Amino acid sequence: MTAGLQIxxxxxxxxxxxxxxxxxxxxxxxxxxxxxxxxxxxxxxxANLVIGALQPSAGSIHLDGKDISSLSEAARVRAGIAKTFQxxxxxxxxxxxxxxxLPVLERERRTSRLFGRYDDDEAxxxxxxxxxSDFRLIELADQEVRSLAYGQQRLVELALSLALKPxxxxxxxxxxxxxxxxSHLVIDAIKRLPADLTVLVIEHDMKLVFEVASRIIVxxxxxxxVEGAPNEISSDPSVRELYLGAGxx
Amino acid sequence: xxIALSILVDGVAYGMILFMISVGLxxxxxxxxxxxxxxxxxxxxxxxxxxxxxxxxxxxxxxxLAISVTAVTFLAIPLERLVYRRIYRFGELEQVLATIGxxxxxxxxxxxxxxxxxxxxxxxxxxxxxxxxxxxVLPLHRIIVILAGLAxxxxxxxxxxxxxxxxxLRAAVDNQDTAASLGINTSKVYLxxxxxxxxxxxxxxxxxxxxxxxxAYYPLRYMVLFLIVVAVGGLGSIVGSFLAALSLGILDTxxxxxxxxxxxxxxxxxxxxxxxxxxxxxxxxxx
Amino acid sequence: xxRESTIDNVRTSLPIAKTHWPLVFLTLGACAxxxxxxxxxxxxxxxxxxxxxxxxxxxxxxxxxxxTLGHAAMYGCGAxxxxxxxVHISPxxxxxxxxxxxxxxxxxxxxxxxxxxxxxxxLLMLSIAVTMVxxxxxxxxxxxxxxxxxxTGISMGPILGVFEFDFIGKTAYWYAxxxxxxxxxxxxxxxxxxxxxxxxxxxxxxxxMRAIGTPVYWRKVTAYxxxxxxxxxxxxxxAQITSLVSVEVFNFALSAEVMVxxxxxxxxxxxxxxxxxxxxxxxxxxAASIDPFNWLFAIGFMVLGIVFxxxxxxxxxxKRIRRMIGAVR
Numbered sequence: 099m100t101a102g103l104q105i106x107x108x109x110x111x112x113x114x115x116x117x118x119x120x121x122x123x124x125x126x127x128x129x130x131x132x133x134x135x136x137x138x139x140x141x142x143x144x145a146n147l148v149i150g151a152l153q154p155s156a157g158s159i160h161l162d163g164k165d166i167s168s169l170s171e172a173a174r175v176r177a178g179i180a181k182t183f184q185x186x187x188x189x190x191x192x193x194x195x196x197x198x199x200l201p202v203l204e205r206e207r208r209t210s211r212l213f214g215r216y217d218d219d220e221a222x223x224x225x226x227x228x229x230x231s232d233f234r235l236i237e238l239a240d241q242e243v244r245s246l247a248y249g250q251q252r253l254v255e256l257a258l259s260l261a262l263k264p265x266x267x268x269x270x271x272x273x274x275x276x277x278x279x280x281s282h283l284v285i286d287a288i289k290r291l292p293a294d295l296t297v298l299v300i301e302h303d304m305k306l307v308f309e310v311a312s313r314i315i316v317x318x319x320x321x322x323x324v325e326g327a328p329n330e331i332s333s334d335p336s337v338r339e340l341y342l343g344a345g346x347x
Numbered sequence: 348x349x350i351a352l353s354i355l356v357d358g359v360a361y362g363m364i365l366f367m368i369s370v371g372l373x374x375x376x377x378x379x380x381x382x383x384x385x386x387x388x389x390x391x392x393x394x395x396x397x398x399x400x401x402x403x404x405x406x407x408x409x410x411x412l413a414i415s416v417t418a419v420t421f422l423a424i425p426l427e428r429l430v431y432r433r434i435y436r437f438g439e440l441e442q443v444l445a446t447i448g449x450x451x452x453x454x455x456x457x458x459x460x461x462x463x464x465x466x467x468x469x470x471x472x473x474x475x476x477x478x479x480x481x482x483x484v485l486p487l488h489r490i491i492v493i494l495a496g497l498a499x500x501x502x503x504x505x506x507x508x509x510x511x512x513x514x515x516l517r518a519a520v521d522n523q524d525t526a527a528s529l530g531i532n533t534s535k536v537y538l539x540x541x542x543x544x545x546x547x548x549x550x551x552x553x554x555x556x557x558x559x560x561x562x563a564y565y566p567l568r569y570m571v572l573f574l575i576v577v578a579v580g581g582l583g584s585i586v587g588s589f590l591a592a593l594s595l596g597i598l599d600t601x602x603x604x605x606x607x608x609x610x611x612x613x614x615x616x617x618x619x620x621x622x623x624x625x626x627x628x629x630x631x632x633x634x
Numbered sequence: 635x636x637r638e639s640t641i642d643n644v645r646t647s648l649p650i651a652k653t654h655w656p657l658v659f660l661t662l663g664a665c666a667x668x669x670x671x672x673x674x675x676x677x678x679x680x681x682x683x684x685x686x687x688x689x690x691x692x693x694x695x696x697x698x699x700x701x702t703l704g705h706a707a708m709y710g711c712g713a714x715x716x717x718x719x720x721v722h723i724s725p726x727x728x729x730x731x732x733x734x735x736x737x738x739x740x741x742x743x744x745x746x747x748x749x750x751x752x753x754x755x756x757l758l759m760l761s762i763a764v765t766m767v768x769x770x771x772x773x774x775x776x777x778x779x780x781x782x783x784x785x786t787g788i789s790m791g792p793i794l795g796v797f798e799f800d801f802i803g804k805t806a807y808w809y810a811x812x813x814x815x816x817x818x819x820x821x822x823x824x825x826x827x828x829x830x831x832x833x834x835x836x837x838x839x840x841x842x843m844r845a846i847g848t849p850v851y852w853r854k855v856t857a858y859x860x861x862x863x864x865x866x867x868x869x870x871x872x873a874q875i876t877s878l879v880s881v882e883v884f885n886f887a888l889s890a891e892v893m894v895x896x897x898x899x900x901x902x903x904x905x906x907x908x909x910x911x912x913x914x915x916x917x918x919x920x921a922a923s924i925d926p927f928n929w930l931f932a933i934g935f936m937v938l939g940i941v942f943x944x945x946x947x948x949x950x951x952x953k954r955i956r957r958m959i960g961a962v963r
Contacts, residue, residue, distance in 0.1 A: 175847035187845070189838035192831075200835045201846040209832035209848055210856075216828040262846060382755055433942065439754060440701050444897055445941040447890050451934030459928055571762050571886065578759045612770040615763045622763070623748050626756040 101162050102126040102296055103148075103179075103266050108157035110147055110320075117143045118154070119321035125266070125296050127162075132299040132311035136340065140320035141300045142184070145268050148298075149181045150174040161266065180264035184271045186255045190244040194235055197243055197254055198226050201261035226261075233257040233287055249280030256287055260295075267291070269299045273306050285309050308332070316340070352483055354601045360489040361558055362596025363496025367551030369576035370503065370588045371544015377520050377583015378540055379435045384446040386548060387566035387573055388453040393419045393549025394561030395457050398466035408470050416549045423545035427538050435537075450566050458563040466561040468553060492554050499547065503585055516540060520583045575618055581628025591628070656905040657819060664811045675803040681915045682810035683871045686817055688895045688907040690864035695893070696901030697825060698857045699837030700750070703889045704761030705865055707745065707768050708738040710883035712866025713873040714772065717785045720874065725791035727809065731870045738866015739859045741768070746858035750851055762886060769884035784880035788873060799875075806875045813871055817864055821904055824860070833857055834902075894933070898940050900947025909948050 103125040110118040117140050125131055133141055146152040148159060150171040158167045166177055189197050202222050203209050217223060230236045233253045238246060243254055252272060259267060273284045281303070288310045291297055301307050307314060307328075314331040316323040324334050331337055372386040396415035400406040406414070434445050474491065477484045507513035518526040519536045527533050552561065559569055572595075580591030598617060602610035667678050687709055694700045715737035716730040724730070745764045752760050772779045779785050792798045799805045824830050832853055835843045840850050873879045882888075891914070899910020917936060921929035944950060 172844065172847045172849065175845065181845070183842075183845075187839055187842045189835050189842065191838050192834060196831060196834075200831060200843070200848075203828045203831065204843075204846045204848050208828040209853065211828045212824055212860075213827055215826045216831045258842075258846075376755075382758065437941070440695070440893075440897070441941050441945060443701065443703070443758070444894060444937055447894065448934045448937030448941065451930045451937065455928050455930035455934060458930070463927070567887065571759075571766065574755070574759055575763070578755055582755070608774055609770075612767055612774070615767045615770070619748070619760060619763045619767070622752070622756050622760050626752055 102129065103298075104160040105148070106158050106160075108144075108147055108159065109155050110143060110152060111155045117320050118147060119319070121157070121317075121320075121322055123315060123322075123325075125298060127265070127296055128294050129296050129298075129313065130311050131297070131313040131315060132301055132307040133315050133317055134301060134304075134307055135317035135323075139317045141317055142270065143320070144317065145181060145270055145298075145300055148266075148268060149179055175262060175264075178263075178265035179268070180259040180262045180266070181268040182255050182259045182270055182272060184274055186248075186251045186275075188243045188251060188254055188258065191242055193240050193242055194246070194254055195226060195230065195239045197258055198229050198261050201258055202226060205262050229257050229261055232290065247280070249276045249283050252276050252280075252284050253287055256284070260291070264295070266296045266298070269297065269301075271301055271303075272299065273301070273303055281306065349483070350604060354597065354604050356483075356485055356489055356493075358597030358600035359593060360492040360496075360596070361555075361600055362593035363492050363499075364551050364555030364558055365572065365576050365596055366496060366589050366592035367499055368548045368555070369573045369580075369592060370499075370585055371540070371547045372573055373577045373580055373588040374516070374520070374540050374583060374585065375537075375544050376577055377581075378516070378523070379431075379537060380582075381431075381435055381437075382439055382442045382446065383434075384443060384570055384574070385449040385453065385566065386544070387552075387570050388450060389419050389423065389545040389548035390552025390555075390559075390569075391453065391457060391561060391563070391565040392422065393552040394468060394556050394565070395461060395466055396549075397468045397553045397556075398461070398561060401469040402467065405469075408468075408474075411468075412550070412553055415553060416546050419549035420542050420546045423542045424538065427541040431541065432534075432537075450570070453566060454563050461563070463563045468556045468561065488557055495550070495554055499550070500589060507585060512536070512539060578622060579618065579625075579628060584628065587628055656822070656908075657815065659905075660815065660818065660908065668807065675807045677915075677919060679803055679807045679810050679875060680872075681912060682807070682814050683868055683875070684895070684915060685908050685911045686810075686814050686871065687865055687868035688892050688899075688911045689814075689818065689821060689904060690861040690868065691892050691896050692901055692904055692907040693821065693824070693833075693861045693864070694857055695896060696903065696907070697830065697837065698833040698854055700854060700858070701758065701893075702749065702761035703758050703886070703893065704745075704749075704763075704765040705861075705892050706884050706886070706888040707761070707765040708742050708862040708865035709869035709872075709888065710765070710768060710772070711741045712738040712869030713879045713883045714779060714785065714869075715866065716870030717788050717873040717879040718778070720788045720790060721785070725789055727790050727793050727874055730790075730874055731813065731867055734866040734870025734873070735863040736866070738869065739863035741866075742859045742862020743855065746855045746862070750854040750858060762889070765884050765886065765889060769881055772884060773881045779879070779881070782881060784878055785873075786878060788877040788879070790874050790877070803875075810871055810875065813867060817867065818904065818908075821864075825904065829853070829856070894937050897947055898936070900949035903949060906947050906949040913948060 103123070105121060105123040108118055108121040109116065121144060133144065135141055143152065147154050150169060150173070154167065158165060160166065161177055161179065164177070166174055169177060189200065199216065199222070200209070202225055203216065206222065230239050233256065235250070235253060235257065238250060243251060246254065256269070256272065269288065272288065273281045276284055285306055288297070288299070299307065299311060311328060313325070314328055315325045316331065316337055318340065323340070324331065324337060326334070368387065368390050372383060375381070376383055393415045396418050397411045400411035400414060401408060430449070434442055437445060474488050476487055478487045478490060507516060515526065515531045515536050518529065518531060519533050523533050559565070576588060576591050576595055579595060580587035580589070599610070599614050602613040606613055671678060691705050694702070712734035716734040719730045719733040749757060749760055749764070773781050775781070790799050793805065793809055797805050797809070832843065832848060835848070836850055836853060843850050869883060895910040895914040896907050897910070898914055899908065900906030917932055918929060921932035940947065944954070
């Protein structure tokens with residue numbers, strides 16, 4: 099049995115269109131990987147296949163040796179796969195603290211409880227405080243999320259997913275929409291993620307990818323073009339052609 | 348056989364009325380993405396004007412129809428500019444409430460001037476006379492309604508498919524941001540669609556007065572019926588509204604003929620089942 | 635729901651109940667009203683019953699964000715259940731309330747299995763359609779319900795075997811008050827529970843709730859069933875106190891008025907529902923007594939005024955006024 103996430107020969111067809119072609123990825127526990135590729139390469143499709151929002155046409159997904167290919171999206175969350183949203187999807191009218199509280203309560207299977215205040219469990223309250231301080235959100239804890247700057251909302255987005263205590267965390271363009279002056283906030287937060295968490299970043303922003311990832315997978319037309327360490331990728335001629343040649347510098 | 352034919356004729360006539368009243372609602376709801384519960388108010392106002400003109404002032408029916416529809420259209424224009432424009436930007440709940448408020452005010456207004464009794468519209472006596480169409484005798488009224496409905500369908504088809512306004516309208520229903528970026532004045536398209544929908548509702552209200560009698564509470568009483576046509580037909584779809592109106596008209600009529608005791612239950616159960624399977628309307632498969 | 639520019643109360647978002655002032659105010663208000671308006675007990679009892687009904691709607695609209703136009707379905711079923719229970723089984727009022735709650739919950743569960751899958755216009759239409767079907771059944775099943783003539787012959791025994799219903803309605807008034815008090819207290823516990831927070835999460839983003847693994851559909855069905863039970867109790871109270879159930883309990887106007895009362899007061903806070911009901915019913919009562927034919931003007935303009943000028947309801951009025959004073963300075 100191998101730890102981490104093993105994806106074997108994953109394919110997905112929409113009618114005649116093949117949006118994922120025979121993708122195999124092996125992410126050992128604690129890996130820091132990034133998935134890059136041009137628009138329409140199938141990055142989001144791939145992420146949706148992993149989290150179970152889409153069902154694959156062929157192939158398998160194993161988490162810590164267990165086949166999770168047939169599990170529903172909710173069951174995969176419980177099995178330990180979490181994903182952040184490309185466009186922040188938060189509880190805008192709730193406070194930052196309550197935004198983090200909901201995933202913790204859900205993870206502890208409490209949201210069906212009709213009695214007892216939602217803030218009366220000390221272990222849970224401590225965990226929320228730790229999350230707030232880990233993400234430097236303590237001062238904002240009692241503000242409604244919609245009043246936060248977008249960069250701060252990004253941090254809440256990250257913290258919310260991490261509150262599920264996932265084993266695999268997929269970050270879908272974690273810095274999308276964040277002004278470059280604030281992107282270091284997000285990068286720092288990703289760097290501080292627990293070491294035993296397996297992280298897969300889906301990203302356009304090369305600066306972010308090279309700062310946080312130790313392995314990079316390049317996806318083109320639904321299939322893997324090349325995979326390797328950052329320095330290998332940056333010197334790979336086909337990638338240079340794809341990115342630099344196309345004026346993405 | 349005779350019963351089947353009666354159901355068909357009455358159902359189609361009823362469906363045509365439903366279509367005329369609801370098609371404007373469907374287009375505006377699809378276009379502006381709003382929930383509008385007040386649309387039946389235009390049918391009521393049309394009917395109320397026609398009542399006053401034909402009964403109080405003995406204006407001939409056709410002239411009364413023309414005057415009433417024009418009056419409703421010219422009422423709809425300031426209403427759109429001053430009130431509805433702001434409602435477009437509301438959330439769904441506020442739209443429901445705002446348009447319920449408008450319904451209440453319209454009902455109270457008609458009630459204030461005309462009372463809460465039935466408001467009959469005087470038609471030429473020939474209209475209620477039977478006509479022999481060879482194999483069956485039909486009331487002329489049904490035939491007029493069906494012909495008027497077909498004329499409206501044809502006119503709408505030509506308008507939407509053949510004119511520049513139609514192109515603008517379809518573009519705006521499809522995607523208003525794209526339409527706006529193409530230089531289409533969506534605000535004018537909204538106004539025109541709204542006024543046209545109000546005019547059609549007034550025609551439907553007047554011609555349909557025999558089937559859906561005009562009285563102050565009309566917009567509340569038949570609100571659900573009109574909205575169901577829209578929901579079943581699919582928002583913004585003229586063809587969908589037509590098919591939905593006809594099938595609902597026939598379904599409801601069949602229910603009344605064949606299961607006089609259970610007709611309404613049958614009708615609403617059928618609607619419930621249909622909306623459960625096709626939440627976005629008859630023609631749209633759920634994703 | 636989507637107009638947030640008008641509000642800047644970012645620090646005071648729905649704090650969970652830490653005080654018992656709403657319950658105290660409710661009690662003091664009920665006592666004061668009892669002493670001040672001894673000749674309007676019937677009307678004030680109707681207000682209390684309607685408060686129970688509107689507060690149940692707050693749970694699904696204000697907390698879970700589920701907008702329906704068919705809340706009268708559960709009210710009506712509760713009324714018929716309690717009425718039939720009194721006629722055929724037992725005149726005991728509390729058992730009657732329980733039967734109303736059970737029927738309201740049952741109807742909410744059966745229809746909720748369908749409704750809670752729908753959204754937007756479909757949900758509004760489906761909820762109306764369900765109510766219409768029930769109304770048709772009630773008016774056609776004459777042998778059971780009395781049809782259009784209404785269900786009559788409801789007579790009530792004493793509450794707990796002690797308190798007889800009296801002619802001027804004192805017992806009825808305090809009976810309705812106690813029901814409201816208990817339900818308000820229970821709902822305050824419910825909305826401060828993990829389940830209550832989950833409902834608010836669903837209102838804000840059901841997709842995110844799904845992404846964190848919450849069975850959103852079942853949470854919504856549960857909320858709908860609880861609201862249905864309370865609405866059923868409201869219907870049962872009305873059947874017991876007026877000794878009559880008519881098919882009008884399923885009227886669309888009732889469902890619409892409940893929504894109006896809730897938004898008038900302010901949704902998502904429970905006590906907003908109480909304020910909205912009080913103001914709506916009073917305006918309705920006064921307007922109808924001044925001009926019985928044109929009170930709809932008052933209601934219509936009141937609704938439009940709220941939606942256009944005070945979208946967060948009357949409970950946001952103090953904050954609005956404070957801001958206006960602040961702006962003048």
